[in-house]
Amino acid sequence: MRIALGLLGALLVAATPAKSADDPLLRPIASEHAKQWLMPQPPTRIYGNTYLVGFGGLNVGLIKTRAGLILIDGAVPQAVHDIEANIRTLGFRLKDVKLILSTEPHFDHAGGLAALSRDTGATVLSSAPAAIVLRQGRSNADDPQMAWLEPYPPVTRLRTVRDGEAIRLGGVTVTAHATPGHTPGSMSWGWRSCEGKTCRSVLFGSSLNPLTAGDYRFSDPAHAVALANFRRTIATVRRLPCDILITAHPGQSGGDVKFAKLLQSRDPNPFVDPEACRTYADAAATALDKQIAKEKSGAPS
Known part of the structure; x- marks a missing residue:
């Protein structure tokens, strides 16, 4: 009996997975701060072929x-x-992910790209300015928030796309829209999504929040080009085809409220709002004007 029990114990030890080794691509970044973004939410179809697999x-x-x-x-x-668990919950396989689009090269949106690219085999697509940051895993001095930003795992499987470039996969065309401002390399992505014969224009929009850190000032003459680009971006977003707007941070466009409503009822779909991009752009223009006024007044950031 002792021999049998000893053999059973050995088998159980052998069957127990070893503690996973440290994975440099999964090391937490700003753990306490990030908790405010990572509230669990169920992976959900938003409209047609469009899903959300992220967080609150x-x-x-x-x-x-x-x-x-x-x-x-x-x-x-x-x-x-x-x-990855959310993707599987929807019935998809990780190896089915062929492309990963990057909206902005900050750690809260790009920190997981290297691991996701490795685990899926997918290529990451970004703007050329963002690609410089993604490859080195840290922002440069031209980023308004560089003083606050954390480094993250560099992305190696990467391809750049141009403003207006069409990315095609399996009958779907996604158009890249350069939207610099919040970061110099920000990119928004637009496509058509259909339910039956009803098709909607969807935009996954980058942040338009005029945050600055350290000594960066949009009103500094040295940043005149960056400010002009930001204003041009706001004008671009205002006129983009946009029946459904999804923003990198849902709270910036009321997406958190819309998601909660969607879980209660899909009819009418709370994400369908042809004025969403115009509203988003108008709020950004107001915020940018306030930021400029604060900087000129000498008030602390």
């Missing part, structure tokens, strides 16, 4: 095509396993 304070998008999946953003490294 941080959107991660998913588009289903005939040739695989397109993921949008990667949150922080410690969120990767949850994103």
Whole structure:
């Protein structure tokens, strides 16, 4: 009996998975601060082939095509396993993710890209300015918030896209829209999503929040080009085709409220709002004007 029990114990030890080794692509970033973004929420179809697989304070998008999946953003490294679990919960396989689109190269949206690209085999697509940051895993001095930003795992499987470039996969066309301002490399992504014969224009929009950190001032003459680009971006977003707006942080466009309503009822779909992009752009213009006025008044950031 002792021999049998000893053998059973040995088998149980052998069957127990070893503690996972440290994974440099999954090391948490700003753990306490990130908690405000990572409230769990169920992976949910928003409209047609468009899904959300992220969190209460941080959107991660998913588009289903005939040739695989397109993921949008990667949150922080410690969120990767949850994103992957959400993809599986919807009945999809990680290996079906073919492309990952990057909205902005900050750690809260790009920190998980390296791990997600590795785990899926997908290529990350970004603007050329963002690609510089993604490859090095840290922002440069031209980023208004560089003084606050955390470094993150560099992205190696990466391809740049131009403003207005069309990315095609499995019958779906996603158009890249350069939207610099919040970061110099910000990119928004637009596509058509259909339910039956009713199709809607969807935009996954980058942040338009004019946050600054340290000594950065949009009103500094040295940043005149950046300020002009920001104002141009706001004008661009205002006129983009946009029946459904999903923003990188849902709270910036009322997406958190819309998501809660969607879980209660899909008819009418709370995300369908042809004025959403105009409203988003108008709020950004007001915020930018207030930021400029504060800087000129000498008030602390």
